[in-house]
Amino acid sequence: AEQTRELKERLAVLKKERNAIILAHYYQRDEIQEVADFRGDSFLLAQKAAETDADTIVFCGVHFMGESAKILAPNKTVLIPDERAGCPMADMVNVEGLKALKSRHPKAAVVTYINSSAEIKAETDICCTSANAVKVIQSVDADEIIWVPDKNLGDYVSKFTDKKMIIWEGYCNTHDMLSVKDVMEMKAQYPDAQFVVHPECRPEVVKLGDFVGSTTAIIKYCKESDCQQFIVGTEDGTGYQLRKDSPHKTFHFATKFLVCPNMKVNNLKKVVKCLETMQPQIYVPPHVAEKAKLSLERMLQVK
């Protein structure tokens, strides 16, 4: 406790010195969410990065999130607490593979989940997050869509469009592990609870959802719902905001395996250290960043 207090004090001083803001994804450890200026899902945090007046952004999440912040705010310094915090789903698609698919479907528009590298975004017409995926697909002026990299979110979105979707085979290790059996067992144990689920889960699991949405959408739904108990089908860090917003409601995570190890690589100590040393910084080569920026900005413009 003493150490945490010291870290928080150092952080407050450093934040002023560096004119920094701290953005934290809902999957971060509680100790990071506690000190964040903004907590949010991928969409909200990308928006905050694009809008901020701060000189320095400390992005607490995984690598592609920091990278997206840097692309949207190229004149700011973007720090991440640990370079090793990556997203395995983002690594499931490479530029060569995407280019090959594009050449086989030359008329298709490329819609890319924000969980992807800057190089992939540079080969993309428009990005999306789980919060706006349906709206983005519906905004695209093409009959055919190449969708990368999440097959589960792709399947979910395909239910809301008549467009032909060519879906990449990527997935999130954490969400894809949740099974129908896990959810059915929880439902039997907590019959009064509603099941809220992230669309990165498998289609057959998503189908069981009383509510399907991004982390921000799930949090909002649980806060506003009259229901007092929820089975939660997303990463366990979400519990921080869920409990903060609704201290009298009960949240049962659908399994104890809903933990993203990459998100948990970051901790408060590393947040303080990166502001002290101003390292590691995100760098995106300008020729990649310029193209990637267009696909992210198009996403931010979708109403």
Ligand code: 13P
């Ligand atoms: P959202 O932030 O869009 O809810 O996505 C969850 C996720 O897995 C981020 O890596």
Ligand code: SF4
């Ligand atoms: Fe990637 Fe899944 Fe972790 Fe999100 S929860 S960062 S999609 S591995």
